[in-house]
Amino acid sequence: MYRFIDKQEEVETIKKQHTEMELKFLKSQINPHVLFNNLNTIYSYALEKPKETPELVLMLSExxxxxxxxxxxxxxxxxxxxxxxxxxxxxxxxxxxxIKQINYSKTIDTIQHYIAPLLLITIIENAFKHSTINSTVNIHIEVINGVLNFTCINNFDNEKVNSSDLKIGLQNLEKRLELIYKDAYTLNINKTDLFKVTLKLNLK
Known part of the structure; x- marks a missing residue:
């Protein structure tokens, strides 16, 4: 009986370690994309608008x-x-x-909640990367009664939207959601006339 209990505890420990390693791997694939884009922006500003560069450096530092x-x-x-x-x-x-119009809005009743990091940024990055020139990117974040509703809508290029990096990014997002939130989330991806991603998370 004792050996069985020890074995079960060992299995649970291994499962937990595996989950933590998988989450770290999935997040490691996200980080560089965010930073490279910001660095390119600062480089351009350093050449064209040097007086405004310090504020961007501070934002990048954060x-x-x-x-x-x-x-x-x-x-x-x-x-x-x-x-x-x-x-x-x-x-x-x-x-x-x-080049692009950005409509970004938030409706948040309280920020006294916790969320898994770098989830929403995956969707937002895809919207900018795969949307067409002279298009509009619509992003809305709503948090009411502990439930987060996130919507991101953008135009898209058929060739870009079927690229492997977009699919991998969204697959990684779904894996992270499944590992962390299990039955407490809903993710919908629709690509008809527009590319629309909606995510509902129970933050409680």
Missing amino acids: NLKHVLYESNEKTISLEKEIHFIDNYIKFQKIRTEG
Whole structure:
């Protein structure tokens, strides 16, 4: 009986370690994309608008801290994750000025919740990377009564939307959601006239 209990505990420990390793691997595939885009933006500003560059460097520093340290936790405060996304959107507005229209809105009753880090940014990055020139990217985050509803809508290029990196990114997202939230999430991806991703998360 004791040997059986010990064996079960050993199996559970191995499962937990495997899950943690898989989550770290999935997150490691996300991090570089976020940072490279921001660095390119700062480089352009350093040449064209040097006086405005320090603020971008500070924003990048905050995002680096978030990606390198805070995102190692299983969950982090919703406030930190939203701040990270806000900074990312600011960078994108600068990078795509005159090329893409960005509609970013939030309806949040309270930020006193926790969320798995770097989930939403995967979807947002895809929207900018695979949308067409002179198009609109619509992003809305809503948190009411502990439930997060996230919507991202963008135009798309048929060739880009069927690329392997987009599929891999979304597959990694689904794996992370399944590992962390199990039955507490709903992810829908629709690509008809527009590429629309909706994610519902129970943050309670």
